[in-house]
Amino acid sequence: xxxxxxxxxxxxxLLASTALAIPSMxxxxxxxxxxxxxxxxxxxxxxxxxxxxxxxxxSPDYVAPADRIATxxxxxxxxxxxxxxxxxxxxxxxxxxxxxxxxxxxxxEPFKSIxxxxxxxxxxxxxxxxxxxxxxxxxxxxxxxxxxxxxxxIGSARxxxxxxxxxxxxxxxxxxxxxxxxxxxxxxxIVSGGGMEFMRPWTDRVYGIPSERVVGSSIxxxxxxxxxxxxxxxxxxxxxIDDGAGKPVGIYNHIGKRPIAAFGNxxxxxxxxxxxxxxxxxxxxxxxxxxxxxxxxxxxxQSHFGRLDRALDAAxxxxxxxxxxxxDWKTIYPQ
Amino acid sequence: xxxxxxxxxxxxxLLASTALAIPSMxxxxxxxxxxxxxxxxxxxxxxxxxxxxxxxxxSPDYVAPADRIATxxxxxxxxxxxxxxxxxxxxxxxxxxxxxxxxxxxxxEPFKSIxxxxxxxxxxxxxxxxxxxxxxxxxxxxxxxxxxxxxxxIGSARxxxxxxxxxxxxxxxxxxxxxxxxxxxxxxxIVSGGGMEFMRPWTDRVYGIPSERVVGSSIxxxxxxxxxxxxxxxxxxxxxIDDGAGKPVGIYNHIGKRPIAAFGNxxxxxxxxxxxxxxxxxxxxxxxxxxxxxxxxxxxxQSHFGRLDRALDAAxxxxxxxxxxxxDWKTIYPQ
Numbered sequence: 001x002x003x004x005x006x007x008x009x010x011x012x013x014l015l016a017s018t019a020l021a022i023p024s025m026x027x028x029x030x031x032x033x034x035x036x037x038x039x040x041x042x043x044x045x046x047x048x049x050x051x052x053x054x055x056x057x058x059s060p061d062y063v064a065p066a067d068r069i070a071t072x073x074x075x076x077x078x079x080x081x082x083x084x085x086x087x088x089x090x091x092x093x094x095x096x097x098x099x100x101x102x103x104x105x106x107x108x109e110p111f112k113s114i115x116x117x118x119x120x121x122x123x124x125x126x127x128x129x130x131x132x133x134x135x136x137x138x139x140x141x142x143x144x145x146x147x148x149x150x151x152x153x154i155g156s157a158r159x160x161x162x163x164x165x166x167x168x169x170x171x172x173x174x175x176x177x178x179x180x181x182x183x184x185x186x187x188x189x190i191v192s193g194g195g196m197e198f199m200r201p202w203t204d205r206v207y208g209i210p211s212e213r214v215v216g217s218s219i220x221x222x223x224x225x226x227x228x229x230x231x232x233x234x235x236x237x238x239x240x241i242d243d244g245a246g247k248p249v250g251i252y253n254h255i256g257k258r259p260i261a262a263f264g265n266x267x268x269x270x271x272x273x274x275x276x277x278x279x280x281x282x283x284x285x286x287x288x289x290x291x292x293x294x295x296x297x298x299x300x301x302q303s304h305f306g307r308l309d310r311a312l313d314a315a316x317x318x319x320x321x322x323x324x325x326x327x328d329w330k331t332i333y334p335q
Numbered sequence: 336x337x338x339x340x341x342x343x344x345x346x347x348x349l350l351a352s353t354a355l356a357i358p359s360m361x362x363x364x365x366x367x368x369x370x371x372x373x374x375x376x377x378x379x380x381x382x383x384x385x386x387x388x389x390x391x392x393x394s395p396d397y398v399a400p401a402d403r404i405a406t407x408x409x410x411x412x413x414x415x416x417x418x419x420x421x422x423x424x425x426x427x428x429x430x431x432x433x434x435x436x437x438x439x440x441x442x443x444e445p446f447k448s449i450x451x452x453x454x455x456x457x458x459x460x461x462x463x464x465x466x467x468x469x470x471x472x473x474x475x476x477x478x479x480x481x482x483x484x485x486x487x488x489i490g491s492a493r494x495x496x497x498x499x500x501x502x503x504x505x506x507x508x509x510x511x512x513x514x515x516x517x518x519x520x521x522x523x524x525i526v527s528g529g530g531m532e533f534m535r536p537w538t539d540r541v542y543g544i545p546s547e548r549v550v551g552s553s554i555x556x557x558x559x560x561x562x563x564x565x566x567x568x569x570x571x572x573x574x575x576i577d578d579g580a581g582k583p584v585g586i587y588n589h590i591g592k593r594p595i596a597a598f599g600n601x602x603x604x605x606x607x608x609x610x611x612x613x614x615x616x617x618x619x620x621x622x623x624x625x626x627x628x629x630x631x632x633x634x635x636x637q638s639h640f641g642r643l644d645r646a647l648d649a650a651x652x653x654x655x656x657x658x659x660x661x662x663d664w665k666t667i668y669p670q
Contacts, residue, residue: 066539143587187547200591210401211591212522212547221587223580223606230610232587239588245558252478252556252567253574254589256535256546271558275565 034180037173037330043286044328046321047177050284054260055184061282065185069259071251071272072178074192074199074216076265077288078207079170080159082297086166087198090153092122094137102136111136135236138195139219142231151201164333167206173329174263174288178207181261189259191250192216193243193268197234215254217242247272260284267307270314277318285320287311292326369515372508372665378621379663381656382512385619389595390519396617400520404594406586406607407513409527409534409551411600412623413542414505415494417632421501422533425488427457429472437471446471470571473530474554478567486536499668502541508664509598509623513542516596524594526585527551528578528603532569550589552577582607595619602642605649612653620655622646627661 038044053061054068075081095105095114105111110129113121122129138146159169178188190199190209196216203209220235242250248271251259261284262269262276269287277283289312291298301309315322325332373379388396389403410416430440430449440446445464448456457464473481494504513523525534525544531551538544555570577585583606586594596619597604597611604622612618624647626633636644650657660667 066545144593187545189547196588197591204401210522212524212589214591218588221584223583223610225580225606225609230583230606230613232583232610245560248558248565248567249556253531253553254547256532256549258479271560271565274560275558275567278565 035176039328043321043323051184053282068186069257070181070186070261071189071191071259073264073269074190074194078174087194091133091137139234139236147201150198154202172331172334189213191247215250243268245271248275267310270311288323291324295332370511374663378656378658386519388617403521404592405516405521405596406524406526406594408599408604409525413509422529426468426472474569474571482536485533489537507666507669524548526582550585578603580606583610602645605646623658626659630667
């Protein structure tokens with residue numbers, strides 16, 4: 001039995017109560033209400049209404065479980081992205097961690113600035129500098145070594161403001177939303193602009209989303225069996241950018257089906273929401289709006305990482321739900 | 336309840352008998368023995384021994400369900416590949432189906448030969464000609480249109496020798512092997528040199544393998560929201576060849592974990608088997624050997640599509656199992 005997760009057992013209990021005609025009264029008091037960290041209001045009602053419609057047999061909106069695909073952006077949607085993307089914090093820490101092996105970095109930007117803790121100097125190197133940093137920290141090792149490095153880092157790195165582990169800065173209401181969809185037969189995927197291999201080591205533990213359901217940006221990889229033991233080498237060459245118009249393509253490539261529900265927080269998610277909600281039948285789109293300066297961060301439109309203009313403007317006419325973190329969520333982080 | 340599959344209910348019954356302490360005697364007589372179409376012998380014993388070892392808690396070989404990744408080649412491993420790859424038969428049929436829209440093909444090879452039913456003439460155009468045929472039949476439409484085309488074709492096309500639907504020419508012992516692994520908590524994937532989008536429309540129905548667990552070769556795709564409704568366009572440009580050394584890379588990209596079991600039938604599967612079985616802990620590799628001229632086809636080494644030299648030579652020293660279709664399988668196709 002130890003091989004089964006809590007979720008398996010819950011599912012078994014739910015199924016058993018139906019399929020094996022065990023009186024379900026014994027379980028009724030134990031079944032939690034969905035979305036406890038969401039305030040009652042239009043957004044929560046809209047979520048429950050959608051899930052009920054597509055899972056109720058005989059409903060005109062019914063969707064078979066195999067087609068209940070839900071895709072979530074990660075940065076800013078499932079966890080925080082301020083004051084910088086977590087993966088960038090990882091890259092900066094890695095530069096410092098391996099600087100001793102790169103004496104040339106003392107005189108090379110943006111490495112020199114990063115080592116000195118000068119973020120403005122780093123930013124001055126622009127996108128080209130950023131790509132050099134990502135290349136130096138994300139390639140040149142085997143896939144399994146990178147997984148080990150990312151696993152070690154995520155297990156100990158802490159947010160500069162809250163002092164929490166980054167994995168403790170996931171959004172509790174979104175965890176409940178993932179669980180609610182999962183319990184209703186959805187297949188939940190991450191579709192992120194972030195690096196696929198940076199997320200995969202911890203998404204199962206933190207979100208209950210296994211590695212094969214994590215879609216993201218990636219660099220090229222190459223199989224090498226010339227040594228004593230074969231390895232997959234990570235090359236310093238971009239393979240795919242899973243952002244903007246890349247997200248529907250990433251979905252097509254990894255999932256092979258159009259989602260019926262999509263969740264994002266920026267214009268980088270626009271096309272994913274558009275692709276999802278323009279399909280036939282009942283569809284669901286949602287934007288997490290960071291408007292809670294007291295409990296998290298408030299940033300908007302031009303000030304948003306990657307902007308939020310187009311998606312916010314389109315939301316009313318396209319029927320996308322806009323979550324106010326301030327008003328819709330009772331709590332931000334897990335206890 | 337209608338949303339749950341037969342497999343869900345079986346799993347629920349198995350879980351319920353453990354987790355809810357329902358006496359399991361009621362089910363004992365109904366539990367089928369695994370692999371009924373496999374003759375008792377070394378290969379079957381080796382499969383059962385491996386699965387038992389990695390699923391038995393407390394066993395030194397125990398593997399948690401999340402890491403029980405099994406990858407199967409498709410052509411020649413799960414279904415037949417003679418007298419030609421099924422996907423090539425699809426492409427040739429598509430050339431004929433759309434020839435009326437391409438009057439220029441009457442004078443252009445290899446299309447002219449294909450329309451005339453002259454396979455030798457087609458073959459004379461070599462790999463370049465083949466790529467033109469694949470481009471003309473697999474790109475230039477939306478992803479959803481291609482899915483519809485492939486679905487229609489696979490629902491009616493029949494094998495030239497047996498007259499069966501191609502989906503009825505899957506190998507019954509391999510279906511049982513997939514079910515056996517699935518029932519033991521494995522996640523089963525296809526990792527094929529064939530086109531991902533050609534397989535995905537039917538793998539769930541035929542193998543019980545959903546689209547997101549199908550890894551294969553692919554062409555580039557592009558999101559286009561310039562029209563009234565957004566589409567994903569299939570471009571006439573190769574994106575990834577999931578064969579040979581590409582298979583471990585495809586696995587890394589789509590699954591993100593090294594498999595513990597891999598199943599193939601040619602040298603195109605060599606690196607997948609090598610990558611899988613060179614990992615730490617208990618591993619399993621298997622090669623389907625087509626040696627049954629009476630019930631299927633007999634072909635070997637140089638005569639094999641893509642050859643089988645290297646994998647057969649390596650099998651003994653690497654501990655890979657070689658299935659004799661003639662001796663190990665009671666039956667080839669489903670009834």
